[in-house]
Amino acid sequence: RINGVQRESISHEVDHVRTFADGRVIALEIEWNNKDPFFDRDLENFKRLHAEGAISVGVIVTRGSSLQDDMVQLVRRFATERGLESSDDLGSLGLTPTPRQKADVARRMRAGGATFADAWSLSFVKDKYGAATTHWRKLEDRVHRGVGNPCPLLLIGLPSSIVTFDEHLDVGAIAEGEEEQEILAEPIQPLPPPAQP
Numbered sequence: 682r683i684n685g686v687q688r689e690s691i692s693h694e695v696d697h698v699r700t701f702a703d704g705r706v707i708a709l710e711i712e713w714n715n716k717d718p719f720f721d722r723d724l725e726n727f728k729r730l731h732a733e734g735a736i737s738v739g740v741i742v743t744r745g746s747s748l749q750d751d752m753v754q755l756v757r758r759f760a761t762e763r764g765l766e767s768s769d770d771l772g773s774l775g776l777t778p779t780p781r782q783k784a785d786v787a788r789r790m791r792a793g794g795a796t797f798a799d800a801w802s803l804s805f806v807k808d809k810y811g812a813a814t815t816h817w818r819k820l821e822d823r824v825h826r827g828v829g830n831p832c833p834l835l836l837i838g839l840p841s842s843i844v845t846f847d848e849h850l851d852v853g854a855i856a857e858g859e860e861e862q863e864i865l866a867e868p869i870q871p872l873p874p875p876a877q878p
Contacts, residue, residue, distance in 0.1 A: 705737040712743045712815035720820050724829030731832035738833045741820060745838030749816040753806045755844050760798035767797055
C-alpha cells in the first residue's frame, strides 16, 4: 500500500512515501549499511514505480564519500573518547564481538602494537562499513550506468561533517521525542506542476 492505495510491489516496501496535495509522490530509501546490490533493487524499483505513475521522484540517502573515507577515524575517536580498552568494554555499548572479530582485534594488536581502540576501529569498520556496503561511490557507479532511468532521482550522500561528538545530547529524550528542537525546519513546499509536453 502507498498511502492507503493498494499497489503491487515485486520487490519490497519502500522506506518512506509522501504524497503532496497535487498528487505527486516522493519515495525515499535510506541505505545506510546494506550490501551494495540494494542500490540496484531501489533504483529499479523507482524506475518501475515511476513508469507506473505511482511515484514522481525517487530519493536515496546514503553515506557520502567523506563519511565512508573517514569512518575508521570517526570510530577510533569514539572508542578513544569512551575509553574502550577491551572487548568487555564493548558490552556496555550493547556490542558483542564474535570470536572471529575478537581474534582479528587481538591479531592487529599483536602485529603492530596497536591500542585496542586502533585495532577495534579498523576491524569494526572493515566488518560493518566495508567497500561492498552501501555508500556514495557504489550509488554513483550505478547511476552513471543508467540504473533507475528515467525516474527523476535526488541522491543524498551524508558527509563526515555531520558526525558530532561534543553535543552532549540527551539520547533518552530524543528517543522519547522530548529533545528540545533548536532549529525549526521549513515546511516542505509542494513540487511545481510538471512541464507540459
